[in-house]
Amino acid sequence: MTIQPQLLKHPILVTAREQVLEQGRGLSEAQLVEVLRLPDEALPAALDLAHQVRLKHCGEDVEVEGIISIKTGGCPEDCHFCSQSGLFDSPVRGVWLDIPELVKAAKETAATGATEFCIVAAVRGPDIKLMNQIKFAIDRINEEVEINIACSLGMLTRRQVDQLASWGVHRYNHNLETARSYFPQVVTTHTYEERLETCAMVKDAGMELCCGALIGMGETLEQRAELAAQLAALDPHEVPLNFLNPRPGTPLENQQVMDGKDALRAIAAFRLAMPRTVLRYAGGRELTLGDLGTRDGLLGGVNAVIVGNYLTTLGRPANADLNLLVDLNMPIKELQKTL
Amino acid sequence: MNRASTGSTTGATPGPAFRTFCGHCGLPAEKEAYDGGSTPPSYPHPACAVRLELEPPRFCVRCGRRLKVQVSPLLVGPLLAPRPNVRSR
Numbered sequence: 001m002t003i004q005p006q007l008l009k010h011p012i013l014v015t016a017r018e019q020v021l022e023q024g025r026g027l028s029e030a031q032l033v034e035v036l037r038l039p040d041e042a043l044p045a046a047l048d049l050a051h052q053v054r055l056k057h058c059g060e061d062v063e064v065e066g067i068i069s070i071k072t073g074g075c076p077e078d079c080h081f082c083s084q085s086g087l088f089d090s091p092v093r094g095v096w097l098d099i100p101e102l103v104k105a106a107k108e109t110a111a112t113g114a115t116e117f118c119i120v121a122a123v124r125g126p127d128i129k130l131m132n133q134i135k136f137a138i139d140r141i142n143e144e145v146e147i148n149i150a151c152s153l154g155m156l157t158r159r160q161v162d163q164l165a166s167w168g169v170h171r172y173n174h175n176l177e178t179a180r181s182y183f184p185q186v187v188t189t190h191t192y193e194e195r196l197e198t199c200a201m202v203k204d205a206g207m208e209l210c211c212g213a214l215i216g217m218g219e220t221l222e223q224r225a226e227l228a229a230q231l232a233a234l235d236p237h238e239v240p241l242n243f244l245n246p247r248p249g250t251p252l253e254n255q256q257v258m259d260g261k262d263a264l265r266a267i268a269a270f271r272l273a274m275p276r277t278v279l280r281y282a283g284g285r286e287l288t289l290g291d292l293g294t295r296d297g298l299l300g301g302v303n304a305v306i307v308g309n310y311l312t313t314l315g316r317p318a319n320a321d322l323n324l325l326v327d328l329n330m331p332i333k334e335l336q337k338t339l
Numbered sequence: 340m341n342r343a344s345t346g347s348t349t350g351a352t353p354g355p356a357f358r359t360f361c362g363h364c365g366l367p368a369e370k371e372a373y374d375g376g377s378t379p380p381s382y383p384h385p386a387c388a389v390r391l392e393l394e395p396p397r398f399c400v401r402c403g404r405r406l407k408v409q410v411s412p413l414l415v416g417p418l419l420a421p422r423p424n425v426r427s428r
Binding site for chain 2: 066067068069072091092093094095097101105108109112245248286287307308309310311312313314318
């Protein structure tokens with residue numbers, strides 16, 4: 001097979017082609033730094049390679065998901081990017097969603113063709129009241145909607161992990177957010193190790209682990225590569241990739257929105273780090289990449305999207321993304337109940 | 340100070356009945372003319388208007404107070420929780 005001339009100018013892309021595309025082995029942290037430092041003229045070749053890796057190792061399907069907050073705001077943690085922390089002067093007020101509204105949202109999400117519905121709560125970890133509500137919500141959704149249910153409820157105990165698994169939660173989201181070396185700059189109320197503990201328990205219990213990243217928080221390129229490598233070591237089923245959308249009232253409210261080309265380089269790098277992972281476009285892409293960038297990412301390694309709105313901010317209209325998938329001839333992944 | 344000033348809505352030329360507020364930042368809007376209809380128009384600041392394309396309003400355009408907002412995957416606008424009648428404050 002001939003190698004594209006554009007790749008030959010950049011040895012890391014030649015290496016990535018052999019190592020990731022042909023052998024299915026993700027790039028190392030040092031190699032990822034090289035990808036993140038590629039010049040702009042190499043970006044199309046990097047994205048094309050990442051797209052080939054995605055097609056070969058994941059297939060052409062795109063996984064569509066909707067997310068909703070069952071408990072918004074008032075979180076005791078101090079994640080500096082988050083408008084839902086009760087420790088910051090954010091305009092987001094606390095609100096609970098009732099179960100009928102949750103079921104309605106699940107139905108609407110399923111009607112788009114989405115196969116995943118993630119219930120999120122802004123908490124350090126769930127208490128008994130929240131766990132009971134989650135159980136009730138799962139039962140009601142399962143009665144009325146054909147969709148996989150995922151949860152994101154913060155840090156869990158072993159008992160809670162086992163409960164969620166037994167209730168049919170097939171995937172649990174718990175993000176690393178940033179590199180271990182940068183984490184103390186972003187969160188001080190809990191540790192990186194605590195996050196890793198929940199991630200490990202989720203995998204042990206047989207649930208799929210969804211463990212994501214939030215980039216553009218002031219981390220260096222080296223730390224971005226460190227994060228990708230740390231995620232790869234966890235081997236999550238899914239990695240949602242967020243780009244910082246600076247939220248009013250948070251410590252990061254004045255952080256500059258990251259450059260779109262840097263965001264695309266990160267997409268390519270994350271795919272080259274994790275050739276078989278579901279790599280999902282998550283929050284902030286509208287601000288960082290816009291419509292054209294969204295297309296570039298889907299042709300550069302991304303194989304999953306969050307449809308519609310996020311937890312506290314608005315996304316692209318669902319039809320815009322779904323129509324884009326049609327334009328790109330990318331089929332939506334069909335529902336397969338995993339548990 | 341009550342941020343919701345009241346004014347006469349009677350007379351040949353309707354004057355500003357309420358001050359209106361920016362739905363994004365909650366500060367007084369740049370335009371204040373409002374004829375007293377049941378739903379005041381939203382006049383966000385230009386920079387705030389850009390932000391409101393990507394996030395729901397967080398402040399009431401009538402009184403400037405923070406709103407409870409529930410965002411759903413496909414809901415275009417937010418659900419606004421009931422709040423007291425500000426004119427009675």
